[in-house]
Structure formats: C-alpha cells, structure tokens
Amino acid sequence: MTLPAAVNSPLDPQALSAQLERRTGQPVALVETHISWVLLTQRLAFKLKKPVRLPFVDFSDAARREQACREELRVNRRLAPALYLGMVPVRGTPAAPRWGGSAAVLDHAVVMRRFADDALMSVRLRQGTLGMRHIERLAQRIADFHQAAAVAAPDAPFGNPAQVHRDLLNVLDQLDAALGPGARLAALRGWVELRARTLAPVLQQRREAGAVREGHGDLHLANLIVLGEDEATAFDAIEFEPALRWIDVMSDIAFATMDLQAHGRPDLAFRFLDVYLQQRGDYAGTRVLRLFQVYRALVRALVQALSPARAADAPDYLACAEALVAAGSAPRLLITYGPSGSGKSTLAQALALRAGAVRIRSDVERKRLHGLQALQRSAAQGLDLYTPEAGRRTFEHLAACAREALLGGFAVIVDAAFLSRAQRRDFEELAWRAGVPFTILACGAEPETLRARVAARDAAGTDPSEASVEVLRKQLETGEPLDAAERACAIEVATDVPVDIEAVAARWLGVSG
Structure with a gap:
C-alpha cells in the first residue's frame, strides 16, 4: 500500500526524535503509520498526526490536527485514562521543529504513558500468555464502558440500517478491487445482502432503543491491552471519524470476538461474549452480532489486501468470514x-x-x-x-x-x-x-x-x-x-x-x- 502524500510540508520527526534523545540520554524509536508518527522513549510515547488528507480523515492543516489531538485524548480517556496523559505543542519550523521554547506553535502531539510491548493482547496471544482472566476483565470493562457511553440522538446520522448496509457494500467493493471478483466474495456478498435486508428492522429498532452509542470503533487485538497483573482495557479508539465509533455496541463486540476466533481462540471469544452478555443482558444484540462479525472480518481482510506484506502467522480473515457465515446455519x-x-x-x-x-x-x-x-x-x-x-x-x-x-x-x-x-x-x-x-x-x-x-x-x-x-x-x-x-x-x-x-x-x- 502506498503511503498518502502530504498536502503540505511535514515537520521533521527525526529532528524531534534527536531532541528527545538528547534530553533523555536514551535512544528513541520512531514508528510510522499511514496517518501518524509515534516517538517512543523508555517511559513515554509522543504521537503526531501527519498532514494528510484521505477519504476518511483530514489532517491537512495544523488546526485540524490540534482538534484531532484533543479528540483523541477525550475518546481514549474513557477507557484508558492512565495511558493518555495530555497534549504538548511542537514549536519552530517544519525543517527545525522542537519541543518547548518560545517560538510559534507549529503542531501538537498527544503524550501517552508507554507500556511494555508484550502488554498488547495480540502479542500475548502469540506468546501464549493471554489468559481467560484477562478476557473476563476486558469484557467487564467494555460492558461498563458501553453502559455509560453517550447514546446517539434520534436525528444523528449514525448507525441506521442504510448506513450499515452501505458500510458492508463499501468494504466488499474495495475487496473486489483489491483481490479481483471471485466466487468467494460473490458468496459473501449474497449472504451480506440478504442478512442486511432481513435485519434492517432489527437494526432500526435497536437504534431507537439506544443501542447506537459512542463506542471505541476499533477493538481488534492490537488495540487491546493488559495493564499490571490482571487489568485489561482498550486504547487507540477512532477519533478522526465519528461515524466509525458511533455504532451499535454489538459492532464493537463483534470486532473483539471475531479477532479472537480468527486467531484460533473461539474459547476466549465466547468467554468474552458470555461475560459481556451477563453484565449487560443485551441478548437481543445477538440477532445482529454475526452480521457485524462478518463485516469486521471483511474489514481486516481488506487491510491485509492493501498491506505491502503479510505476517506468516496472520489469520486468513476472509476464511474467518466464511466460517462465521457457515456457523450461523446450525443453531440449536x-x-x-x-x-x-x-x-x-x-x-x-x-x-x-x-x-x-x-x-x-x-x-x-x-x-x-x-x-x-x-x-x-x-x-x-x-x-x-x-x-x-x-x-x-x-x-x-x-x-x-x-x-x-x-x-x-x-x-x-x-x-x-x-x-x-x-x-x-x-x-x-x-x-x-x-x-x-x-x-x-x-x-x-x-x-x-x-x-x-x-x-x-x-x-x-x-x-x-x-x-x-x-x-x-x-x-x-x-x-x-x-x-x-x-x-x-x-x-x-x-x-x-x-x-x-x-x-x-x-x-x-x-x-x-
């Protein structure tokens, strides 16, 4: 996948990294994603938005990036307040940015407490150190989070059946473009079309009952974390596009449970679901859960298709979507x-x-x-x-x-x-x-x-x-x-x-x- 071009001159993250190294006397790692730079010291992480404009995000000017930093703090402090410490200005010029000083503010960075690399559930799963107790604590945390989350207003443009249908078709269209049309995608498209139409009244009823809330939006394993001995939560919620986090709560649950199943741990997936449902009692949500699970699997399949390289142990998310469809045909x-x-x-x-x-x-x-x-x-x-x-x-x-x-x-x-x-x-x-x-x-x-x-x-x-x-x-x-x-x-x-x-x-x- 080609990284998006900047729409104006980006600041030099290497200069900021070098300044942090001089201040701390320790090496600083620089991690780059398609929309961010993250500078990692031993104790802290400094996250900067890239000046990019994409179909789903616009960080093209400093004011937008500052607002996105503030929103990132707000949405993530709901689940991980101990990790999200605040925001700091970057001053100077794009060619010579620096932390501190009296020069004009050039940009802003979100400051996070750094956690150990093996705190991520995706890493723990590979290492065999992700336990049932971690999943139970996570499910309780997400259930409490959803219970307290803001409910979408009746006139808000979020979570309605038409939008859910559009999102499903959009990801299938993109998979067609990335992989080429084939029998597997055609079969999945047929199931999705039928299921989305059948469930439209259920989705609408759930929206009217308050199931569409300001959730996390991206609850895959690499955004789930174990802190300390047993505490588990999520970070890196979607801040840049409200429609991606103002969703039916079952769409959030679908991501976590699907990803555990895709990684070969259906036992953890169903324990997560068991604890969550007992906590919130949203058994009516199981009507739409499998549709959202298939959607989340297709999203991850698209991410894989657009990535330049795929890890040898990465799940086959398209196969996961097919397995979820097949499993739904044998209730008892x-x-x-x-x-x-x-x-x-x-x-x-x-x-x-x-x-x-x-x-x-x-x-x-x-x-x-x-x-x-x-x-x-x-x-x-x-x-x-x-x-x-x-x-x-x-x-x-x-x-x-x-x-x-x-x-x-x-x-x-x-x-x-x-x-x-x-x-x-x-x-x-x-x-x-x-x-x-x-x-x-x-x-x-x-x-x-x-x-x-x-x-x-x-x-x-x-x-x-x-x-x-x-x-x-x-x-x-x-x-x-x-x-x-x-x-x-x-x-x-x-x-x-x-x-x-x-x-x-x-x-x-x-x-x-």
Whole structure:
C-alpha cells in the first residue's frame, strides 16, 4: 500500500526524535503509520498526526490536527485514562521543529504513558500468555464502558440500517478491487445482502432503543491491552471519524470476538461474549452480532489486501468470514436440568466455550428483572425473587433471550434448574418452532455432595445463585424427574466425578434436527 502524500510540508520527526534523545540520554524509536508518527522513549510515547488528507480523515492543516489531538485524548480517556496523559505543542519550523521554547506553535502531539510491548493482547496471544482472566476483565470493562457511553440522538446520522448496509457494500467493493471478483466474495456478498435486508428492522429498532452509542470503533487485538497483573482495557479508539465509533455496541463486540476466533481462540471469544452478555443482558444484540462479525472480518481482510506484506502467522480473515457465515446455519437449543449444586452452571459455561454457544443464566436474569446486579442479595433489598409470578416472568424472559440468539444463528444454552416438566416442555416447543434440535443436559450428584456444594457457595457469596440448603431440600422433594421422552433427548452427566466436556460437546453438536 502506498503511503498518502502530504498536502503540505511535514515537520521533521527525526529532528524531534534527536531532541528527545538528547534530553533523555536514551535512544528513541520512531514508528510510522499511514496517518501518524509515534516517538517512543523508555517511559513515554509522543504521537503526531501527519498532514494528510484521505477519504476518511483530514489532517491537512495544523488546526485540524490540534482538534484531532484533543479528540483523541477525550475518546481514549474513557477507557484508558492512565495511558493518555495530555497534549504538548511542537514549536519552530517544519525543517527545525522542537519541543518547548518560545517560538510559534507549529503542531501538537498527544503524550501517552508507554507500556511494555508484550502488554498488547495480540502479542500475548502469540506468546501464549493471554489468559481467560484477562478476557473476563476486558469484557467487564467494555460492558461498563458501553453502559455509560453517550447514546446517539434520534436525528444523528449514525448507525441506521442504510448506513450499515452501505458500510458492508463499501468494504466488499474495495475487496473486489483489491483481490479481483471471485466466487468467494460473490458468496459473501449474497449472504451480506440478504442478512442486511432481513435485519434492517432489527437494526432500526435497536437504534431507537439506544443501542447506537459512542463506542471505541476499533477493538481488534492490537488495540487491546493488559495493564499490571490482571487489568485489561482498550486504547487507540477512532477519533478522526465519528461515524466509525458511533455504532451499535454489538459492532464493537463483534470486532473483539471475531479477532479472537480468527486467531484460533473461539474459547476466549465466547468467554468474552458470555461475560459481556451477563453484565449487560443485551441478548437481543445477538440477532445482529454475526452480521457485524462478518463485516469486521471483511474489514481486516481488506487491510491485509492493501498491506505491502503479510505476517506468516496472520489469520486468513476472509476464511474467518466464511466460517462465521457457515456457523450461523446450525443453531440449536440446550437446557440444563438438575437441583442446586448439581454443577449445571459450571458445565454450561465450559460447554458454551467448547461448543461456541450463547449462555443465558436464570440466576443472573432473574435478578436483572428486579433491578439487581448479579451478586446483590435479594433479601437485603427486601425482595422475594422466587414467587410463582417471579418464576413465570423469569422463564418468559429466558425464552425471549433464547429466541433472539437462535434467530442470530447461535447455539444456545439456557442455564436453569428446569425442575418443572411444564417449563421444559415450553422450551422444547420453542426449539420446535425455531426448527432447531433440542437437548437436555441432565446434571446430578449424590445428595451429600449437593448439600456441601450449596452450603459452601452460600457462605462464599461470590455466585449469583441464592439457593440455600433449605431450597435444595424442597427441590429434591418436589422436582419432577425426566420422563421417558425427555430422557431420549437428554445427555445425563454425574458431576461428582470428573466430566469429559469434550465428549459432552461432541454428543450435543452431533445431534441433528
């Protein structure tokens, strides 16, 4: 890819680098992108905008570059305030720029705290040091960020179905130009066209409900970072084009989850999604998630196509887009069954990561319906979440969430006790109406094991479940066992011995409609 020509005389970054070297007594690295120069000292990074004009960015004069620096600070301090320290003027002339002094201001630079090269999640993934805990912390951080993000005004020109459709067609047109038309792109274009038209009412409804917010816009692995031992966040949000960050929040989530899948870690992708959805409850967003994932994969494929060289270990993003399309054609529904302490949630989480499924947990959603956070105790709020009416509302909500995710093309796990035969039949009917396979994951353990687990969990207070030993006693007395027809579609697992989750996943995914 040819770098864009400057529209006026650029300042000399080498002169600024040399001045920093004299001041610090240490070598300074100069990194160049198509729109920036970044000068790296041991402790700090100085980022300068190039004086370029492109279809998506205009840094052609100093005033525009100064405003872009201010905007970069604003949008990135939302997620990474400890990294973005401020802005400093560059003085002098283009041929002899310098930091400080009394000469006229020539330009501005964003000053960042430098982080270790291996802090990037893209690097950690290659090194094998990116852990599940990092992904969990990142998902929590992004969920909180989206919750607090500004919502697009009704008359704002962002995130409407027509714009989403245009963005999809634009990237496909550019891929056609870069790679040449072919059967692979034609098939992807056909899927995108159909999906975008079908989902237009859903996209509009989500926009009206406040799903289009000022997000990050560029949540791929090289913009995700681990700070300290476990803290995880994102940096380098898009500052130069509002339409690229004022997006449906699922477009942000799509980028991170797609990139993890493209790099061969679907388990991390679905753990990110699991934590995010449990935090925000946006299961309706799964309807549009796969469309946005394919879009993000096509964007990265275009970046690769326009790059002068491709790393040997770089993912095949076009193949990733094709795999996402194929995966969306095989949704299925699984419900758990078993009393408290039988290991349902532990197995459901492990199975969701292994099988690539959306998990919907009754203990979390029941509290959400009553305005509680997952770990808040209902008794402390004077609430009874286990009345017949509360139970009815909870299972109706679980069904609505499951229906949305099935329509989005995902395998779905509904994590609840399902001790009532009527509840199980309602979800079997949901699967029948959706035209997808239905499975019951029946979990069991010896009564003394159940009691010990429930007592320990209740004492720890670190799980959304509020089931006590007394609740367990009632469940064992009144729970309705599976009948012969239900056992025919059940995977029965004893959890007081080690469970082979690979075998469970293979049995579930092997079930055909």
